[in-house]
Structure formats: C-alpha cells, structure tokens
Amino acid sequence: MIAQNIAFWIIAVAMGFAAIGVVRTRNIVHAALYLVVVLAGVAAQYILLGAEFVAWVQVLIYIGAVVILFLFGIMLTRAPMEGDSDLDNDQRFPAAVAALFLLGVLVVLLLDAFGGTKIKLDAAVLATGKTAVVGDAIFRQYVVPFEVVSMLLLAALVGAVVIARRD
C-alpha cells in the first residue's frame, strides 16, 4: 500500500508540473508535448489502480492518436519555431475563477461520494481490470450506452466530413 501511495504522489506531482507547463509555455508545440506527459501520467495512475486494459487504451487513443492529430494540425497550419505564438490573452482572471470553481466542485463531490472508502488492491479488485471482464461489462451490461456513444461519434465524424467538403 505504501509503495502505491509513494508512486501515486510521484506521478501526481509530475503530472501537475506538466499540466502547468501546458498552460504556461509560450510555444504551442511544447504545450502539446507537455500534454503527452500528463496523459502518460493518467495511464500510469490507471495501472496503479489495476486497470491495465484502460491504461493501454489511454496510451493508444490519447497519446497515439489524439495528441498526434493535435501536433499534425499545428504543424500543418502554423508551426512557429521560436517566440510567441499568440497563446496568451486577457482572460487569465476568468480562467482562474473557472478552474478554481471546477476544482472545488470535484473535491466536494469526490469527498462526499468516496471520502471514507478504502480500496484494498486484492485479487478480487485486480481481476476487474482484466480485459475479459471489461469486455463482458461493455458488451453485456452496458451494451446500449456503448452503442449510443458509438452512434454519437459516428454522427460527429459524418458531420465533420460534411462541413469540410463544401461542394
């Protein structure tokens, strides 16, 4: 348990610094690269919780696809090598208020829901992270929500194609 806690804090602090880097850096490509560190940290936290399958999905989808599309888009449109990329604007104060508000809501909600709960990482908990169990849950218990989300994503994709092709 102690080892997990130490690992959690090391990863969490690294993620915190990287997250600050995402918003602080004046270089948009650096911001995307800091985001890679944050997302890798999320995957590492999943592994600490025994959710192995979800962790590697996180790596494949977010780092392997989403961030790469970010980088691809940035480099294809404007990739300033040095100096400012006009990332800063005058909305610092509202952004800080919104961020603090969100933090407050999440902390209160999580404390209220799981405040006293202790998770023991025994064999039974670890077994729920197995691929077969996750697959069973998605395609038996939650098959309708899963299909609804799939349809939503498909609609978004079709919409993007329609907007992009104006002929």
Next chain:
Amino acid sequence: MTHLLALDVGWGTTLAIKTIIILALVPAGALILGYTFLLKMMSHMQSRLGPMDPGGFHGWFQLIGDGIKFIQKEDVMPDGADKRVFAMAPVVILMSTFLIFVVIPAGPRIVVKNLDVGVFYALAVSSLSVIGVLMAGWASSNKFALLGALRAAAQLIAYELPLLLAVVGVVIQAGTMSLQGIVVAQQNGSIFGWSGIGNPYFFTQIIGFALFMVAAQAELTQTPFDMPVAESELVAGYMVEYTGFRFLFFYIGEVGTAFAFAALAATLFLGGWAIPGVHGAVADLLGPIVLFVKLMFVAFLFFWVRFTYPRLREDQLQALAWKVLIPLGLANILITGIFKVAF
C-alpha cells in the same frame, strides 16, 4: 531464466537481468537484421557482394565499425533547432522499440512480463514512435524534415488501423490477448479437427497475416511505403539534420522495430516459440532458437518486398490503407467471428 539456472534471486536482481537483456536485444537485433538483409541480401539480389573486408569473413564487422564511427562523430545541432525536443526525439523512438520486447515470449517461462493485454500493449507502445518522428521533424527547423515528419504521421496513423484490425482476428480465434496465451492456443489448436501441427494462425488467418505484413511494412516506413524518408525528394525526411550517435539511435530504432514487428508476426501467426510436440523445459531451451528462425523468415519477407517494389505515391498510399486494407480487415473480423461461433 532464473528457474532454468535453479537460482533463487530477488525481484530486484531479476528486474536488472531482464532490463539488461532487453537493452542488449534491440541493438543486437538491429545488427543481425542490418547485416543479413540490408547489407548482404540486398547486395546479392542486386548482383553484387556488399561489404567483404571488415572483420575478415564476408564483412561481418561492417555495421559494428559504422556504429563506432557514429559514436565518435561531433554532436551537431542545427542553428535554429529546438534543442531539448531535438535531443529527445531519437530517445522517444528508441524507447517505443524497447518497450515492445517486454511482452514477446521466447519460451514457456522466458518472457519479461506476460501481460493480460499482451498484443494490445505491444501495438500501443509501438504507436508512440510517431510522437518521436513529429518531434524530430519539427525541432530540426528544416522544411524537408517537417514535410517528412508530416508524411510519416499521416502514414503511420492510416496504417495503425489495419494493423490493429489484422490482430483482432487472431485474438478472436485464440480467445486471449496475452501473447503467451496466443502461442499456447496455436500449439494446442487444430485446423478443422486436424491437430497434427497445432494451428499456426498463418493458415486460418491468412488474410490477417497479409494485412499485418502490409501494415507493418508501412509502420516501418520501408519501401514501397517510404514516402516519409524518400531520398530523391526529401533527402532523408525527418532525420535529415541528425548525425553521429543521434542518427545511430534512429538507425537502431528503425531496424530494431523491424526486428520487433517480425517477432510479433512470428508469435501471432507462426506459433512463436512453439514447435509441435515440444513442451516444458525443453521448450524453454529450444524456444529462443525456434522464435529466432521464424522471426528471420518474417524479416526476410519484409526486406524482400523492400528491395523489390517501387515507391507508392502519397494518394495511392492513403487509398490503399483506407479503401482496401481497412474494409478487408473488417470483413476478416466478421468472417472469423462467424466461424468462431459456428465451429
């Protein structure tokens, strides 16, 4: 490994031994493939001898000498380069190669870590190399490098899908994503009731194997999919500004990844370390050799195609992935699913 030697060592020592083996495996694999196929086989296919002098016997020392030369070179960075990103890019690519070997089994007990998500993990970490390619191309502050990186990213994203879809057929048939489980399923399987040689999925997943080979060839950016490093248009694509040991990293990463993908294909489709009728400790001893032979056969196919076909155009390359390979992969999953339920 530790069981074979009948030694009781702590987890720290075991971890250290495993790490050292993996760290040695990638450069060694790159050397073996580079020498056998890139230097000698290509030369003989083109009616020449290739290096003959270094080391005395058929120039076996050539690549090691090249490596020593690269390490001695001055560390040059372009003037406008983004120094930190430039320096990190080759490391990211090399890291993704190292991580693949964690799950590849070379015997019933010879595997660094038999993950439950096995093959999925291998493909997830192999996709990390795209980040390194984009970092290298952008940080070089060079138009050709950036063009090469963008081509590479578009290509690697497009061919990741058929690669994953090709593997799904194998996963359905084996009923597990663990690579060790897939090997055992092939060893104990049967082809429509005949279990003489088990069931290497090469036979029942022949479409999957073909898809995997084409997509892997594209992931390795080898000819006919070498638009990102097309030497006649982009000099060397995203690695144009790299010299010395940083270039060496790219080289080891490129050929080492070919080694990794060959091992992955051998494990998924050719039965991995298993040969019919061999079990237990004998399989532990023979496993690495059997896997190596199968891996070299797959690598031979990779490089044979590489030296034979001309380069695809960018639009042909994208059309092949989206209009041919992905529909074929989906159809393969459907057919495999029907057979799995019916038989």
